[in-house]
Structure formats: C-alpha cells, structure tokens
Amino acid sequence: MSGNDPVATGVAVFLAVSFGPAVLLWLLLRMPTIVHRVGEVRRRRRPPPPAPAGPPLERLLADLRRLDRERRDPPPTRVRRLALLAAYDDVLLATCRAVGVDDPALRPWVEHGGTAGALDAGRDLARLRTEADLEVTGVRIDPPGPAVA
Incomplete structure (x- = not known):
C-alpha cells in the first residue's frame, strides 16, 4: 500500500x-x-x-442666466450693450463646451468678429441657434419658475 x-x-x-x-x-x-x-x-x-477643463457647469449656468436677464433689459449705452452681448456669447460658448455641443453656430462669429459684430443680425441668429442646440442637451437657459417682480 x-x-x-x-x-x-x-x-x-x-x-x-x-x-x-x-x-x-x-x-x-x-x-x-x-x-x-x-x-x-x-x-x-x-x-x-482628470481635472476639470473649465469652471463648473452650475457656475456657467448661473452666469448665463444672469447675463440673459441683463441683455433683455435695455442697457443705458451702446458700449454697455456690446460688452454685455460679448460676455453672454463667451459664457454661452463655454457652456456649450462643458455639455459637449460640438460645433455651435456662434463660434465662427465670436472667433472672427470679436465684439465688433455683436449687434449684427447674423450673429443674433447664430446666438439663437446656439441657444437651441444647448437646450437640446437639456440645459434650460430660461427655466420656468416664479415671476420676479
């Protein structure tokens, strides 16, 4: 065994x-x-x-909504209106970048025109198309809520 x-x-x-x-x-x-x-x-x-590439989305949205309210009110001067639209365009493009909108219609206008053409009708249309592209992703620029008096 x-x-x-x-x-x-x-x-x-x-x-x-x-x-x-x-x-x-x-x-x-x-x-x-x-x-x-x-x-x-x-x-x-x-x-x-990975480190975030830019400011947080919440901050971008707060800035975008604030600038949107301000641009709807008539500013006292033309220079103020140009500065307000240029700032709004910059924040709008940064928000598009943050949520992944690939090629917003406003980008060529901002890159080539700067603040010079901020009041052009073509740029205004491109701004509107960019806002629509942003809202397709679920970002609401002017969310419903209580009316502010």
Whole structure:
C-alpha cells in the first residue's frame, strides 16, 4: 500500500491540529493589514481623475442666466450693450463646451468678429441657434419658475 501510509497521515493530522489554530489566528490578526495593502496597491494603479477643463457647469449656468436677464433689459449705452452681448456669447460658448455641443453656430462669429459684430443680425441668429442646440442637451437657459417682480 504505497499511497496509504498511516504514519505520514498521522503526522499530517497532528501538524494540522497543533499548528492550524495558531496559523488561523495569525491570519485573522493580519487580515486588516493585508486588506489595507491590497487597497493601496489598487489606488496606486488607478490614474487620478482628470481635472476639470473649465469652471463648473452650475457656475456657467448661473452666469448665463444672469447675463440673459441683463441683455433683455435695455442697457443705458451702446458700449454697455456690446460688452454685455460679448460676455453672454463667451459664457454661452463655454457652456456649450462643458455639455459637449460640438460645433455651435456662434463660434465662427465670436472667433472672427470679436465684439465688433455683436449687434449684427447674423450673429443674433447664430446666438439663437446656439441657444437651441444647448437646450437640446437639456440645459434650460430660461427655466420656468416664479415671476420676479
């Protein structure tokens, strides 16, 4: 009987009974350290989250809504109106970039015209189309709510 040696089996059982509880206790005491080290290794392997490219979307929307309200009121001077429209266009394009609108219609007007053509009818139409593209993504520029007196 080559595979059934009672002495070897007895020694194995003796070692398991003698040292088994001690080994199990040692493993249980070391388990938090082992789990912590495994967690550290996983954290080191994971790349850090990408940094945001611009201001948070909530801030962009707040600025966009504020500028939208201001541009609806008649400004006292032509210079103020130009500055207000230029700021609105910049925030509108930044919001489009933040929500993933690929090619807003307003971008060529802003890149080539700057503030010079802010009052042009073509730029006004491009602004309206860009606002519509933004609202398709679910962003409401003028959300419904209580009327402000």
